[in-house]
Amino acid sequence: MRTVVIGSGSWGTALAQVLQDNHQKVMVYGVAENEVNDINENHKNSKYFGDVELNPELKATTDIECVKGADIVLLAVPTIAIDPICHQINDLLEKKTIIINVSKGFHPETNERMSQVIRRCIDEDKLSSVVSLIGPSHAEEVVIRLLTTIDAISLKNEDALTVQNLFSNQYLRIYTGNDEIGSELGVAIKNVMAIASGILSGLGYQDNTRAALITRGLQEMIRYGVHFGGQQKTFMGLTGIGDLIVTCTSVHSRNFEAGYQIGKENSVENFFKNNTKTVEGVRTAKIVHRVATENGIDMPICEEVYQILYNGKLPSDCAQDLMIRDLKKEF
Ligand SMILES: NC(=O)C1=CN([C@@H]2O[C@H](COP(=O)(O)OP(=O)(O)OC[C@H]3O[C@@H](n4cnc5c(N)ncnc54)[C@H](OP(=O)(O)O)[C@@H]3O)[C@@H](O)[C@H]2O)C=CC1
Ligand SMILES: O=C(CO)COP(=O)(O)O
Structure with a gap:
C-alpha cells in the first residue's frame, strides 16, 4: 500500500514518520519548499521540531502529482484547507482511495465535520471511505516516539482495520471505532x-x-x-x-x-x-x-x-x- 501525506507541517511529518518507521511506502507532499527541503536534505523539520532527527528514509515533495495511484491519502492540513485540497486531489485520484482525516474542527462556512467535507468533495468512485485518525496526540511527542494511543474511526470497519494495522507499532497504538x-x-x-x-x-x-x-x-x-x-x-x-x-x-x-x-x-x-x-x-x-x-x-x-x-x-x-x-x- 502506498500512502501520500498531504501537509509537511507538524502532524503530517510525525505521522509520515510513523509509516516510514513501519517500513511502509510513504511520501509527504508540502507546499512549503523550506519544510520539504529540510526533510529531504537535513532529515529534520526544524520549523516545528528544532533539532529532532527524523527517520532518514522519509521523503517529501512539492509535486502534487505524487497523489496519482496512491492507495491512501492522509490529509494533514488545517481545517480551512481541507475543502480546497480535496478539490485539488480529486482529479488526481486513480482508484478507490482511503482518505485519512486528522484535522480537528469544522468547515468555516458550512459547519460540516471533516468527514462530511471530504465525502462532499471527493467523487464516490474515488473514495473507499474516510478514516479519522484522531485522539490525544501531540506531534512533538509522536515524532520522538513517546507512547501514544489514538483512534481510527470509520463508517467502513475494513478501512479502519487497514489504518489500524498500518500505523500501529511499539510507540503508537491504534484502536478502531465507528462513532464518526x-x-x-x-x-x-x-x-x-x-x-x-x-x-x-x-x-x-x-x-x-x-x-x-x-x-x-x-x-x-x-x-x-x-x-x-x-x-x-x-x-x-x-x-x-x-x-x-x-x-x-x-x-x-x-x-x-x-x-x-x-x-x-x-x-x-x-x-x-x-x-x-x-x-x-x-x-x-x-x-x-x-x-x-x-x-x-x-x-x-x-x-x-x-x-x-x-x-x-x-x-x-x-x-x-x-x-x-x-x-x-x-x-
Ligand atoms: N500538531 C499536532 O500535534 C496535531 C494536529 N492535529 C490537527 O492536524 C491539523 C493540521 O495541523 P498541524 O499539522 O498541527 O498544523 P501545522 O501548522 O503544523 O502544519 C500545517 C501544514 O499544512 C500546510 N498547508 C496549509 N494549507 C495547505 C494547503 N492548501 N495545501 C497543502 N498544505 C497546506 C502548511 O503549510 P504552510 O507552513 O506553508 O502554511 C503546513 O505545512 C489541524 O487540524 C490540527 O488540529 C491533530 C492532532 C495532533
Ligand atoms: O490535537 C492536538 C492534540 O491531540 C493538538 O493540539 P493543539 O492543536 O492545541 O496543539
Whole structure:
C-alpha cells in the first residue's frame, strides 16, 4: 500500500514518520519548499521540531502529482484547507482511495465535520471511505516516539482495520471505532476547552479550576455531541476525555498556549495581531456558538470563550460570570 501525506507541517511529518518507521511506502507532499527541503536534505523539520532527527528514509515533495495511484491519502492540513485540497486531489485520484482525516474542527462556512467535507468533495468512485485518525496526540511527542494511543474511526470497519494495522507499532497504538459523529465533535470542541484552560491558567487559576474546567467542559461536549447523534460513551474515550485532558494540560498545545497569552494579558488583541500558528479552537468557538445558539444547546464555557474572542469581553469577567450563574444540580 502506498500512502501520500498531504501537509509537511507538524502532524503530517510525525505521522509520515510513523509509516516510514513501519517500513511502509510513504511520501509527504508540502507546499512549503523550506519544510520539504529540510526533510529531504537535513532529515529534520526544524520549523516545528528544532533539532529532532527524523527517520532518514522519509521523503517529501512539492509535486502534487505524487497523489496519482496512491492507495491512501492522509490529509494533514488545517481545517480551512481541507475543502480546497480535496478539490485539488480529486482529479488526481486513480482508484478507490482511503482518505485519512486528522484535522480537528469544522468547515468555516458550512459547519460540516471533516468527514462530511471530504465525502462532499471527493467523487464516490474515488473514495473507499474516510478514516479519522484522531485522539490525544501531540506531534512533538509522536515524532520522538513517546507512547501514544489514538483512534481510527470509520463508517467502513475494513478501512479502519487497514489504518489500524498500518500505523500501529511499539510507540503508537491504534484502536478502531465507528462513532464518526461523536468522535469528530469531541476532538473539535476540546480545542475550545483548551483555549479556556489556557485563559484560566493565564489569569492565575490553578489545579482546582482546571479540574472543574475539564469536568464541566466534558459535559458540554457530551451535550453537543449527543444532540447531533454522537454516542455518550465515545466521550469517555480517546477522542473525548482523552483528547480533552491532553490539550487542556499540555505545554505543547497551541490552543492552550493561545489561551494562556489571552488570559495573562487579559486581552485578545496581541494574540490576533501576532499569531501565525494553527489554533483550530478559535474558528471552532465561532461555529459552536452559531450552531449551539440555533439549536438551543447550553454551552456556557464555549460561549464565554466566544465572547472573549469575538466580542471583546474581558477574560477575567468571563471566569467570574461562569461562577455566578444560577446554582443547579451537577447531573
Ligand atoms: N500538531 C499536532 O500535534 C496535531 C494536529 N492535529 C490537527 O492536524 C491539523 C493540521 O495541523 P498541524 O499539522 O498541527 O498544523 P501545522 O501548522 O503544523 O502544519 C500545517 C501544514 O499544512 C500546510 N498547508 C496549509 N494549507 C495547505 C494547503 N492548501 N495545501 C497543502 N498544505 C497546506 C502548511 O503549510 P504552510 O507552513 O506553508 O502554511 C503546513 O505545512 C489541524 O487540524 C490540527 O488540529 C491533530 C492532532 C495532533
Ligand atoms: O490535537 C492536538 C492534540 O491531540 C493538538 O493540539 P493543539 O492543536 O492545541 O496543539
